[in-house]
Amino acid sequence: MTGKSGPLAEAQKVETEMKTRSKAGQTAVWQARLIMLVMINIAQLWVLAATVDAALAGHYSVLLPLVIASGVCFVITLSIIKWWRPTSRRKTSTGYVREDQ
């Protein structure tokens, strides 16, 4: 009876461990994205409430900054959804490389 041993088995073990770590890392990034998006949404909700309040109270000077703040939040949201994506890394003989999704 021969158990798995040697450099090949060791390499497979390392590969498996790296995949597990990579998966855990990706999950963390996804969670971070979601939390950030939810927080930005809450901030935008507050900005909308402040805008309505200012408009009804006749405080016209603060309307533009509030709309700009809401727009900035929207741009950040877009950037998170569009570009801020989790990536996985794979180890090769030349080091870590990024895998295309």
Add this chain to the structure above:
Amino acid sequence: MTKNLSDESDVRAATEPFQAEFPYERDEEAQVTRREFCNFLGLTSAALFAGAAGFAGKAALDARESESLAAAHIEGAETLAPNSSLNFSYPTERDSAIIVRTADGAYHAYGQKCTHLSCPVYYSRDHQRLECPCHEGAFDAATGNVLYGPPPRALDTIEVETRDGQVWATGRSAKG
């Protein structure tokens, strides 16, 4: 062995012919992926931005319109006795307003909506102030500023002018 009749798999097995005609997977239906949730949050963000921009735009438009209000004669204000008031509408028929002639003979006009929850304010001769009957708020008759109560700001001010013995409303503005 007792058979569990409420077992989900049994129900699905029993309704197999119907599943063929109306196929759906309950588990898949209930599941929302992270990507879908992210997209939903993105859409929500866009909607909130559009809402804020739309509301601000409409308020700015209304403010521009109110700057160019036409003057209107306030019928009966000339004969108003000191320490009394008269209701009128300005700038449109739907915008109720109140003109007060204070004890010193000066005219002061305000939008009649309380700035708390839009109840109509009235002039109290005894206390010589504008009062809101709903939540016991009060405003200064000469300035429209809040004296006490829950209103967060002063009443909308209507500018009045006396032209050839007649009292005219010439503009309306909201105070911060």
